[in-house]
Amino acid sequence: MDLEALKKEQLDLKKNLRLIDRLKVENIRYIAGVDLTYLDIWKNPTEGIACAVILDLKNCSEVVEIKYALKEVNFPYIPTFLAYRELPLVLEVTERLKNRVDVFMLDGMGIIHPRKMGIAAHFGVVRNCVSIGCAKSFLIGDYNEPKNEPMSYEILRIDGEKVGYVLRSKKNTKPIFVSPGNNITCETALEISMRCLNGYKVPEPTRLAHNYLQVYRKKLLAI
DNA sequence: GCGACAG
């Protein structure tokens, strides 16, 4: 594969990024969490499974809709090119949702990326929707360690530019990395992510998508 | 050149 060509594609997609709030925070109500796994990551790392869960932010626990999708995954995992591996399944599963979605939350980076085109930003540009990236571990950037208390956060910068936040979602737990995908600001992405926290490291939308995936996966393996 | 590196 030609990674240089894909880099150019990412830089081209970047021109369509809109890092301003399309929605007022008070009007954001339905948030969809998306996650992905593989049927047998060791023997068969090519059978991907995706799950999308819509939550009502009014109580942050009422599940409005759940959808799944299965698809062959051929592109390998290469840091900074995750979208080329996972986006096809993410697009497929989100297209199956019938209910209203105000914001999509993906498991991965938004603009905390060498070319500001992490999977959440890529998805947001391709779908022209509002998206947020919530990653569980570090990829790139400079930041100070947030204090060891829930809701403590610090700015993350790349080349001196603010591109997201490092958020301590839970005490004695490594922080998560929050950044805008598309059509949203760093501040709103952080605020929405914080509002979705429910005592766990991972925000409810992607946490539930991940949990439902495990159940669905075991069900498939039992057949 | 070397190391680091979302899922």
Place this chain on the structure above:
DNA sequence: ATCTTGTCGC
């Protein structure tokens, strides 16, 4: 990204 049990800290 998965698996699995115990163990440790709040």
